[in-house]
Amino acid sequence: MxxxxxxxxxxxxxxxxxxxxxxxxxxxxxxxxxxxxxxxxxxxxxxxxxxxxxxxxxxxxxxxxxxxxxxxxxxxxxxxxxxxxxxxxxxxxxxxxxxxxxxxxxxxxxxxxxxxxxxxxxxxxxxxxxxxxxxxxxxxxxxxxxxxxxxxxxxxxxxxxxxxxxxxxxxxxxxxxxxxxxxxxxYPSHTASARVSSLFIELLERQFPIDSPHQKLTLRTAKDYANRLAVHVNHLNKVLKENTGKTTTDIITSRVVQEAKILLKQTDWNISEIAYSLGFEQVAHFSNFFRKQTSLAPVAFRS
The missing domain is CATH 2.60.120.280 (Regulatory protein AraC)
Incomplete structure (x- = not known):
């Protein structure tokens, strides 16, 4: 269909x-x-x-x-x-x-x-x-x-x-x-796994939107979120896979890419500022990440 x-x-x-x-x-x-x-x-x-x-x-x-x-x-x-x-x-x-x-x-x-x-x-x-x-x-x-x-x-x-x-x-x-x-x-169920999944999404989305080039993501990896939630990273992956069909890294990556697209289209920040705000210490790392996810360089996407 x-x-x-x-x-x-x-x-x-x-x-x-x-x-x-x-x-x-x-x-x-x-x-x-x-x-x-x-x-x-x-x-x-x-x-x-x-x-x-x-x-x-x-x-x-x-x-x-x-x-x-x-x-x-x-x-x-x-x-x-x-x-x-x-x-x-x-x-x-x-x-x-x-x-x-x-x-x-x-x-x-x-x-x-x-x-x-x-x-x-x-x-x-x-x-x-x-x-x-x-x-x-x-x-x-x-x-x-x-x-x-x-x-x-x-x-x-x-x-x-x-x-x-x-x-x-x-x-x-x-x-x-x-x-x-x-x-x-x-409210079909309030299982422990559903609660962990919900808290993860809340932690993730609490970091967005990025309103200033001086604002920086503090949680960037699956391990960052697992530590904040006081669970093992493998358990977090298992829970999210069961509840969303995606891994922790998949969900984080998707959300970071979406925010990158918004910042590239809606702001006049330079690529370095956007990379920093999204947690990338080097512009090259951000460019490689964005190109891998979208098949476009950040500059090409912006234009």
Whole structure:
């Protein structure tokens, strides 16, 4: 099953691909369903392809619909909130002409730069086997509609930090959805390994974002984190492999590369300053590291 890309989504939805859609620092957009509802009104029973997407999507839809998500089929009579993840295919079939609401799409990279340090796939709302679709009361639909309307308005503003604000709105929607989940889905187990994994992620993300070239990562290796967590490095690797499918070094490397991309694109710091802030004592070591992970030299990526 080939995942639907952002470019394909825009072509199918609005026949318009916005500039900068493939920016390395992530993508975000929000839509009012009324703006694109004409397509569905012409043929309301036309299903969207049942496939995976390369992006996350949160939707507030008012109207009669049928949702097919993984192995679930849900009939929606009025208002629904949907959380879609790239990992699980879904299908949404409008059942009448009266479709209203909002939806936003975003990539994992969009939230990486958030001070909350969120790892989307670790959130209960995006876990396989969870509860990704909620039928809403009128009051709940009103609350969520208000969040989306703020998003929609903010996206077209000239505020210099609007994307930080938009990240907060996305997290507000995620937490709203998680509060709607049954408690057993939110907290399936509190095992020792899950706790170690959670603490590791917290330690990792607490070091980001890098706001100054004088700021420097203090934890750079698997052993650094193991020592801080008072566990053996082999145990930490085992725990993370069980919980995330990745080794400690893989996770650290991925996060450092992501921050390097952000700093190269969003700051005017020189390569030496970026290398230092990311814990590399020599520029050559940083350049070799970045080239190995991205196949590009830092200067080439920046340009």
């Amino acid at each position: 080939e995942p639907t890309t952002l470019a394909e989504f825009y072509k199918e939805t609005a026949n318009l691909i916005p500039e900068g859609i493939n920016k390395e620092i992530g993508h975000f957009n929000v839509f009012n369903v009324d703006d694109i509802a004409a397509k569905f009104r012409k043929n309301p029973a036309s299903p969207m392809p049942y496939n995976r997407r390369e992006y996350y999507k949160i939707s507030l839809i008012s109207g009669r619909n049928k949702a097919e998500y993984a192995d679930k089929v849900i009939d929606i009579e009025k208002n629904a909130l949907l959380f879609a993840t790239p990992k699980i295919p879904y299908n949404w079939l409008p059942q009448d002409h009266n479709q209203h609401g909002y939806f936003c799409i975003f990539t994992h990279e969009f939230l990486v730069h958030s001070k909350s340090g969120v790892i989307l796939d670790e959130l209960p709302i995006f876990q396989p086997g969870g509860y990704p679709i909620f039928q809403l009361t009128d009051e709940a639909a009103h609350d969520i509609n208000f969040i989306f309307s703020k998003m929609y308005k903010e996206l077209s503003s000239d505020y210099a930090h609007k994307y930080d604000l938009l990240r907060n709105y996305v997290m507000e929607l995620i937490h709203y959805g998680q509060k709607l989940q049954p408690e057993t889905a939110l």
